[in-house]
Amino acid sequence: MRTHSPLVGLALxxxxxxxxxxxxxxxxxxxxxxxxxxxxxxLLSARDYLDNNDNGDKIEVTWCLSADDGGGAGDVxxxxxxxxxxxxxxxxxxxxxxxxxxxxxxxxxEPGEAxxxxxxxxxxxxxxxxxETGPVTGRRNFFQTSRLPVLVLAALFFAxxxxxxxxxxxxxxxFVRRIPGxxxxxxxxxxxxxxxxxxxxxxxxxxxxxxxxxxxxxxxSHVAKITAEYETPLIVPTARSVVMSAAEExxxxxxxxxxxxxxxxxxxxxxxxxxxxxxxxxxxxxxLRERPAANLYLGAFWAESLLFAETGFETKAIQVAxxxxxSQLPFFVTACDYTLIGEELYAASAYxxxxxxxxxxxxxxxxxKVVSIGIMVLGIVLSLFGxxxxxxxxFTQ
Amino acid sequence: xQVTLIWATLAAILTLAVYSFLYKDNPFYKFAEHLVVGVSxxxxxxxxxxxxxxxxxxxPIFKLEFGGAPIxxxxxxxWMALIPGLLGLLLYARFFPKIGWVSRWALGIYVGxxxxxxxxxxxxxxxxxxxxxxxLPLVVPHDPSTSFTNILLVVGLLxxxxxxxxxxxxxxxxxxxxxxxxxxxxxxxxxxxxxxxMSRISLLIGRVDFLRQVADSWIxxxxx
Numbered sequence: 196m197r198t199h200s201p202l203v204g205l206a207l208x209x210x211x212x213x214x215x216x217x218x219x220x221x222x223x224x225x226x227x228x229x230x231x232x233x234x235x236x237x238l239l240s241a242r243d244y245l246d247n248n249d250n251g252d253k254i255e256v257t258w259c260l261s262a263d264d265g266g267g268a269g270d271v272x273x274x275x276x277x278x279x280x281x282x283x284x285x286x287x288x289x290x291x292x293x294x295x296x297x298x299x300x301x302x303x304x305e306p307g308e309a310x311x312x313x314x315x316x317x318x319x320x321x322x323x324x325x326x327e328t329g330p331v332t333g334r335r336n337f338f339q340t341s342r343l344p345v346l347v348l349a350a351l352f353f354a355x356x357x358x359x360x361x362x363x364x365x366x367x368x369x370f371v372r373r374i375p376g377x378x379x380x381x382x383x384x385x386x387x388x389x390x391x392x393x394x395x396x397x398x399x400x401x402x403x404x405x406x407x408x409x410x411x412x413x414x415x416s417h418v419a420k421i422t423a424e425y426e427t428p429l430i431v432p433t434a435r436s437v438v439m440s441a442a443e444e445x446x447x448x449x450x451x452x453x454x455x456x457x458x459x460x461x462x463x464x465x466x467x468x469x470x471x472x473x474x475x476x477x478x479x480x481x482x483l484r485e486r487p488a489a490n491l492y493l494g495a496f497w498a499e500s501l502l503f504a505e506t507g508f509e510t511k512a513i514q515v516a517x518x519x520x521x522s523q524l525p526f527f528v529t530a531c532d533y534t535l536i537g538e539e540l541y542a543a544s545a546y547x548x549x550x551x552x553x554x555x556x557x558x559x560x561x562x563x564k565v566v567s568i569g570i571m572v573l574g575i576v577l578s579l580f581g582x583x584x585x586x587x588x589x590f591t592q
Numbered sequence: 593x594q595v596t597l598i599w600a601t602l603a604a605i606l607t608l609a610v611y612s613f614l615y616k617d618n619p620f621y622k623f624a625e626h627l628v629v630g631v632s633x634x635x636x637x638x639x640x641x642x643x644x645x646x647x648x649x650x651x652p653i654f655k656l657e658f659g660g661a662p663i664x665x666x667x668x669x670x671w672m673a674l675i676p677g678l679l680g681l682l683l684y685a686r687f688f689p690k691i692g693w694v695s696r697w698a699l700g701i702y703v704g705x706x707x708x709x710x711x712x713x714x715x716x717x718x719x720x721x722x723x724x725x726x727x728l729p730l731v732v733p734h735d736p737s738t739s740f741t742n743i744l745l746v747v748g749l750l751x752x753x754x755x756x757x758x759x760x761x762x763x764x765x766x767x768x769x770x771x772x773x774x775x776x777x778x779x780x781x782x783x784x785x786x787x788x789x790m791s792r793i794s795l796l797i798g799r800v801d802f803l804r805q806v807a808d809s810w811i812x813x814x815x816x
Binding site: 579 | 610613617621622624625628629631632633635636683686695696699702703705706707710711712715716719720721722723724726727728729730731746749750753756757758759760761762777778780781782784785788792
């Protein structure tokens with residue numbers, strides 16, 4: 196491995212990494228390969244590369260450009276990267292990169308094996324003297340250090356959630372403000388009962404792994420209890436088979452809890468289609484033919500949101516919607532009577548159920564917002580005093 | 593007559609049948625609706641089988657092949673196919689009332705697993721990146737425009753976060769901030785509404801253009 200004294204290294208840094216002044220433009224650059232070999236690269240180093248799915252099979256090689264790349268003779272065409280198993284051993288070319296490039300990711304290394312790398316500048320005719328570095332070993336890393344901020348904030352968040360959950364379990368009175376759209380749900384079901392018409396509950400078209408769908412099923416449980424007590428039919432069309440299974444469980448249990456298990460009708464929990472617009476068409480058909488007096492759209496919605504809301508508006512049903520899909524909220528706000536905006540959907544499920552785990556989550560996320568605001572305000576204050584690196588700590592790969 | 597013209601004509605007729613809904617519910621719309629629901633159910637059944645069930649369950653367990661490569665029976669990948677496959681089968685236990693409750697195991701593992709996987713990406717995208725993006729200098733020397741934009745952004749961010757704070761009543765300072773927040777939210781919705789309506793109009797134009805092309809093709813065919 197070639198080494199330089201600190202002064203030589205400094206001189207090379209100044210020569211290679213600073214702009215080149217002087218003779219630029221005075222003579223025409225020679226044709227590739229006509230001159231002596233290009234100057235070698237400097238500050239060559241190699242390190243174990245860390246990414247999200249780190250398997251120890253990647254090594255990143257970095258260097259500072261040859262003096263003849265962008266300056267000097269200006270004839271460097273590419274850099275050739277060689278990998279070998281020992282110092283001074285002739286290595287195989289594992290990659291080439293064009294002039295002006297200062298890094299290369301070798302994605303074909305064996306985890307745990309020690310390697311040496313050399314990088315040579317090539318001008319079309321000859322190569323520079325190779326600079327060599329090593330040994331370097333690719334390792335399977337258990338922890339990605341650049342994601343430390345995620346771990347710290349997640350740990351803080353879960354500590355708060357667990358604390359509030361424990362408090363709720365012990366009977367502490369955890370205040371949650373009233374969400375206006377929720378009052379409307381009971382009004383809507385009451386109106387449907389008076390009119391002798393069914394209630395339509397659409398839990399969105401998200402899969403069961405979507406948090407919005409899970410929140411929606413919690414609200415469905417509350418709605419099903421009311422419809423069970425009022426003996427009002429409840430229609431739940433779904434676009435996902437697993438969501439249908441979950442909805443069946445939820446509604447059946449709610450009817451049993453309300454003391455009306457016999458009123459539960461499995462035929463009203465319907466799987467229609469996975470295709471977005473086939474589902475939209477079928478739900479629109481239900482609205483027109485079964486004429487529900489209350490339409491509740493709570494969950495994950497996409498482009499079908501306006502089709503539902505407009506058709507429901509045409510049938511003069513009272514409509515309550517809620518979704519965390521920001522792009523669809525404007526349509527619900529426009530065409531529905533009440534709308535739960537974004538996180539209100541999650542808060543609604545906690546508010547209605549009073550379930551300690553949901554209350555703990557809601558409280559935890561509330562205080563996480565306070566922490567976020569505090570950190571932002573600190574970052575803003577520090578930036579007023581010229582300290583700008585603070586926000587950089589939150590940068591993750 | 594070209595075969596493609598027949599299919600295009602069929603598509604045009606179905607398009608018109610769906611648009612007839614704008615007048616009122618009618619047999620043409622009902623036919624188109626039932627057709628698309630039925631066809632899509634069959635289509636997705638085939639898609640799910642060939643894209644998910646066959647490569648991830650059937651092939652590894654019975655053909656000992658995963659991703660085109662052979663695997664060992666009772667090996668890690670074999671078990672990785674068998675266990676989720678069995679959990680999937682448990683979902684059908686609901687058809688047998690006595691053991692219907694075991695279907696909840698599969699649902700619980702599915703929901704819990706996905707919720708856990710979501711935590712780190714959500715924490716990064718919705719908390720960390722927002723904190724980083726919101727830590728802006730309110731006064732940028734010699735750049736009043738950027739200073740104004742940063743102030744606007746920070747005030748909006750704080751107001752919006754306050755609106756979604758559920759642990760206290762929105763009164764006093766909190767009420768003022770929440771009010772600012774809802775104004776920002778509604779301005780955002782207005783912009784989003786206009787943008788999406790524009791894209792929907794372009795979809796409509798595309799469909800009307802398709803009908804025009806089909807009509808043109810018929811005229812040309814009749815002329816020849």
